[in-house]
Amino acid sequence: MLFLNIGSGSKGNASFINTGETNLLIDAGLSVKRINKALKKVKKEVGNITDLIITHEHSDHVNGFLTLFKNNNFNLYMTKGTAEALKIVDYHEIVALKDFQIGNLTITPLPLSHDANEPIGLVIKDFKASICYITDTGYIPYQILPLLENHHLYFLEANHDPFTLTTSSRPLFLKNRIAGEKGHLSNYDSAYQFSLMAGTNTKHLIHAHISEDCNNNDLIKKAFQEVLDSKAVNYQEITFYYAKQNESLDVIYL
Ligand SMILES: [Zn+2]
Ligand SMILES: [Zn+2]
Numbered sequence: 001m002l003f004l005n006i007g008s009g010s011k012g013n014a015s016f017i018n019t020g021e022t023n024l025l026i027d028a029g030l031s032v033k034r035i036n037k038a039l040k041k042v043k044k045e046v047g048n049i050t051d052l053i054i055t056h057e058h059s060d061h062v063n064g065f066l067t068l069f070k071n072n073n074f075n076l077y078m079t080k081g082t083a084e085a086l087k088i089v090d091y092h093e094i095v096a097l098k099d100f101q102i103g104n105l106t107i108t109p110l111p112l113s114h115d116a117n118e119p120i121g122l123v124i125k126d127f128k129a130s131i132c133y134i135t136d137t138g139y140i141p142y143q144i145l146p147l148l149e150n151h152h153l154y155f156l157e158a159n160h161d162p163f164t165l166t167t168s169s170r171p172l173f174l175k176n177r178i179a180g181e182k183g184h185l186s187n188y189d190s191a192y193q194f195s196l197m198a199g200t201n202t203k204h205l206i207h208a209h210i211s212e213d214c215n216n217n218d219l220i221k222k223a224f225q226e227v228l229d230s231k232a233v234n235y236q237e238i239t240f241y242y243a244k245q246n247e248s249l250d251v252i253y254l
Helices: 032-042 065-071 078-085 144-150 162-166 174-181 187-197 219-231
Strands: 002-007 014-021 023-027 052-054 077-078 100-102 105-111 120-125 130-134 154-158 204-208 239-240
Touching: 002 032, 002 154, 014 032, 032 065, 052 065, 077 078, 077 100, 077 130, 105 144, 130 174, 144 187, 162 174, 219 239
Parallel strands: 023 052, 052 077, 130 154, 154 204, 204 239
Antiparallel strands: 002 014, 014 023, 100 105, 105 120, 120 130
16 A cells, blocks of 8 residues: 655645555545646556545635546545535445445544534555544544554644644634634644554654644654653654645655
8 A cells, every 4th residue: 555645734635545456535625736746656647546535625625626526537435514515415425433445445434523514534444554544623532542543654633833823823713713622633632642542553654734834843843752752652663754735745655
């Protein structure tokens, strides 16, 4: 299985997974041109996409969707709430905590807490490796924690530094929205959750959905070091990556 983050942040999100005949796109919040350009890295193009999962209806996750959908033929998966928000009727309904299959992949949709109709995260497994994909959530419900443990790759939101957010010039309602329980994970939330989830299989952590105004890579690194050291998590074997808004990351092979 290979994983490619095409871009991530409040202006657009998309990731790509290939295994066997399956070419799965997660979210289509970037332009078709951007997606196409990134897919060249793995010798694919948008016409090769077989499946698309949309995590929720916010524009940074669906911006490129209509153009992509109009001109290509793939299976579309989302929750009922997301479909209602997007006014889409022709799709495969997925339900939180109900596993479904795409080719070799077994996928578990995860219930999240975000100001969208019915947002989800994902656990994606093939016979060899597994990916935990969580962005756009104010917190991670503790009930789902057992499902999140010991995956090979984590794509996990580290949205904002709480101090930078509080002291930023953003309007108060927006600060409250971001920091609220239906908002986004801060660096410390993300680090704490990761300390509970990481295991001996864990080799890759991609910090995702990083705020351009209220965060930077050094602040994320500092928060993770502090929390992981205090929890005595051994992270020597783990490679850390920082997702970018305007560029794709290197391909990760699992
Ligand atoms: Zn988002
Ligand atoms: Zn969102």
